[in-house]
């Protein structure tokens with residue numbers, strides 16, 4: 150890491166008092182961060198991200214006024230927007246979450262240009278870890294090594310029963326979500342929930358374990374597309390070393406209102422000047438950073454190749470789903486045909502068995518004494534039906550006896 154340049158910035162803390170301050174970045178711009186990367190000072194980069202990196206993929210973020218998800222949940226009739234991700238609300242009323250899950254379900258969106266910064270940094274052996282708040286799994290779809298990824302708020306990757314914690318088969322859960330049904334545990338019938346971290350739940354152990362170590366080693370923090378409103382994720386920006394430069398790429402400033410938070414306007418006169426901000430869309434900011442580091446062509450190529458791969462995967466999935474639907478339809482038709490056939494067969498056999506019954510009765514009348522029970526129950530057609538059923542049942546049972554192989558029966 151470059152030795153921080155000390156500048157004698159005469160900052161007047163109070164009247165007459167002056168202080169030496171340390172300047173890590175030339176200025177608070179993305180250009181000064183690119184300079185740091187190009188001169189080899191950043192070898193352990195951590196990227197923190199939020200919903201703002203996925204809006205370009207078509208997934209709403211949460212808090213953008215008017216367009217954010219939390220402004221678009223009236224249809225669920227929630228007491229407050231975040232209730233849709235609140236564990237105690239979910240236990241009483243899982244329906245809103247599952248209706249929303251159908252809209253958010255991974256597999257319908259593609260990673261954005263910004264997402265591909267992660268595998269690019271990993272390829273250059275510069276990425277220490279990517280910490281995301283997003284549950285859309287788009288980081289995974291870039292091919293990023295999952296060891297380099299921490300999904301702080303979980304994801305749809307797995308699901309489990311909230312009663313017995315039994316892991317549930319994801320295709321079972323996915324099928325229910327797509328059908329608009331609520332999946333229940335096959336073991337205890339409890340409610341099943343994708344392992345997304347709801348409000349009121351602990352973050353995954355992986356988050357705490359890795360953050361403990363990673364942020365101490367970090368020598369450049371890049372924060373993308375987040376309002377930094379949600380604890381404890383937002384406080385990660387304060388856990389990097391005091392001389393670690395930090396860059397925010399976001400539509401608006403964020404993370405300034407916490408102790409050791411960002412200070413883009415030198416409001417807090419920190420002894421170290423190390424914060425930079427790019428105000429604008431993530432894809433623009435990331436493209437600018439890549440251009441400044443001479444990585445733009447490489448990043449564009451990864452993005453395009455990824456899109457081709459995604460298009461193929463989507464086509465394959467569509468074909469698989471269509472084939473499954475066709476097989477399911479065929480099964481339904483075959484079952485219906487078989488039921489129809491056995492019904493028809495039953496009808497056919499009835500006249501046959503009925504005819505037999507009438508012959509037996511006629512024959513008995515003529516030659517023999519009609520057995521009491523038969524005489525009484527043969528007065529009408531319905532009764533003949535009843536006898537028919539009984540005979541059919543007998544006939545079926547006797548035919549079974551004939552076909553059952555004898556003890557020592559050997560095939561001829």
Ligand code: APR
Nearest residue numbers: 199200201204210211212282374375376377399400430431
């Ligand atoms: N480019 C840059 N910034 C963007 C873009 C974009 N294309 N789209 C949105 N933004 C910005 C918004 O202006 C906002 O500042 O991204 C930020 C998104 O903030 P939120 O909607 O609050 O999302 P996030 O920070 O990820 O929320 C954190 O809150 O409800 C919980 O669990 C949920 O993980 C989520 C957490």
